[in-house]
Ligand SMILES: Nc1ncnc2c1ncn2[C@@H]1O[C@H](COP(=O)(O)OP(=O)(O)O)[C@@H](O)[C@H]1O
């Protein structure tokens with residue numbers, strides 16, 4: 010990290026540049042506004058949901074050097090809402106303004122193989138995995154790892170895209186051809202008991218704060234529900250927070266990151282790291298209504314050089330994603346007592362598209378008093 014990034018200290022009225030115009034960028038911009046900060050969103054898509062909530066927007070391609078240069082001069086610090094920021098874009102911006110989290114983080118988190126190697130080097134467990142660059146590699150990896158296994162593209166996968174489960178007897182030539190890349194990994198299929206995630210924030214001075222561990226339920230590989238706190242033993246939750254903290258420290262991270270993990274069945278359950286997201290994350294949306302400070306504000310605080318919050322959770326929280334045409338249920342949700350509805354302002358409700366979410370907070374009933 011450059012010394013200039015270390016020295017970022019925004020004041021109210023300063024401007025945060027946000028790369029990416031989806032719902033995460035939109036919610037980051039709203040959090041910035043509440044703290045008296047401005048946001049300028051850069052996105053190639055004229056229909057970006059984040060454009061609706063900011064006064065200044067740059068609608069240009071990520072390869073448009075002139076637009077990037079102008080954007081950089083307009084803002085005081087730059088952050089991103091997605092991990093696939095092209096390396097050249099990141100370089101152009103970082104030469105002009107502090108970019109947080111540091112763009113080095115992208116090299117590790119854009120590539121599933123680099124990410125798993127990084128986690129393994131820290132002595133943290135993952136599913137068994139192998140680098141696969143050909144159908145011969147795939148056969149060798151399957152002999153090692155066994156079935157079922159999950160074949161994943163190294164780059165650009167999200168919401169289960171770029172993944173295929175390989176079962177005993179499957180046609181490997183076809184599976185490899187369907188993946189459509191020469192750059193993949195094979196992972197052992199994990200018979201997990203639960204999926205959990207930790208949303209952690211790290212400030213430039215190295216302070217780390219984790220939100221309560223979240224339990225996640227996916228449907229068709231897309232996050233459907235998050236529950237906070239995760240219904241796991243406290244010792245396991247502490248271990249999960251410890252893993253996220255070590256990852257944030259090893260990346261010299263500034264901002265909010267999410268670490269997705271599998272909890273294996275059994276008492277003394279072990280944790281395997283699945284993915285690192287160098288950004289705010291869908292499994293942290295519950296913090297908007299379920300905690301005193303949200304993941305979005307925590308990220309803004311971290312990159313602004315402001316003190317991190319120690320967020321207090323308001324109760325037992327469930328977040329429900331509204332995916333595709335589920336968005337049509339928003340009017341019903343508006344009448345559910347205790348529910349808070351968030352709509353992202355997206356146009357077409359395509360299948361699998363995240364259109365909004367709902368948070369429900371149930372105040373925790375106090376336990377029996379000790380006396
Ligand atoms: N090795 C695995 N074993 C079992 N389930 C998996 C495995 N890898 C992925 N999954 C399932 O697919 C979901 C999406 O995979 P993930 O690797 O997180 O990619 P992405 O979120 O980028 O699409 C996971 O949350 C999990 O439910």
Ligand SMILES: [Mg+2]
Pocket residue numbers: 269284
């Ligand atoms: Mg994932």
